[in-house]
Amino acid sequence: MRRRHGDVDARVGALGGCGAGGEEEGDDAQRGQFSGLRTHAMRVAESAQNARPRSRARRIGAMSEQPTPQRTAQETRAALLEAAAAEILECGYAAASLSAIAARHGLTKGALAHQFPTKSAFVSALGDALREAVRASVAAGRKAYPDSPSHALIAFVLHLGSRATSDPAVAAATALFSDRAVPDPRLAGAVGELLEETERFVAEAYAAGEGDSSLPPADVAEHIVVTNLGTASFRLHQHPTGPGRPRLRFLRITLAGAGFHDVDSVIDEVVSSRANGTLDALPPSRSMTR
Secondary structure (H helix, E strand, O other): OOHHHHHHHHHHHHOOOOOOOOOOOOOOOOOOOOOOOOOOOOOOOOOOOOOOOOHHHHHHHHHOOOOOOOHHHHHHHHHHHHHHHHHHHHHHHOOOOHHHHHOOOOOOOOHHHHOOOOOOHHHHHHHHHHHHHHHHHHHHHHHHHOOOOHHHHHHHHHHHHHHHHHHHHHHHHHHHHHHOOOOOOHHHHHHHHHHHHHHHHHHHHHOOOEHHHHHHHHHHHHHHHHHHHHHHHHHOOOOOOOOOOOOOOOHHHHHEEEEEEHHHHHHHHHHOOHHOOOOOOOOOOOOHHH
């Protein structure tokens, strides 16, 4: 049975705090640490207006304005994933509940199960979102700097940081990186792809003479990924970068230690140009690009 907008607003207004998350795994409820990102509450579609008969012309006109069932299903799935991302960011994986996720979208738990029957199904979708963000960020970095792998690496990091601060699904996926309660291998697969792409940038930079090191590119890439995803895990518990403290300061330390040449000038150039004009705005300093 569909709810009116008033019913949805009432349920959304009543939301507060994190419920028990033991509906699937039976874990004890715990309060998560990621309370900084919230998303807009989503409303259900309006009930069909059957109270008054309409002329054939009006019926045809109304039908032409309605979204296709396929589009509606896609939008519903995206909205549910956004609601799940917000719940996980606020409560952590174990304490997030399907009931609370459904309530954010104005649905019952049973209606939610049609799209996402378990919490791990949400994690799979979050892993897919992270994988897509990695691929898009790689493409953006290479487009911005086709002739310099080290510049492209910095642009890649900035683009991915921008996605992590603007897309709740990517933000939740990065936050779950350090959550041992997460069961789904698809998230691990996305992180694995992130490692592979970062290693490729590092290896290409060494091959192009933009750095000299005896360190294996895989080790350097792992340090970059762990540092940046680790930053995302505690970003809300630290002050943002203050005046006089450079952007990407952790990445500067990593690349300098890994033998990259002119690290500060390369990073400053990419940051000041907003990745050669491929970013509309830099990600906030309180982000995975700390």
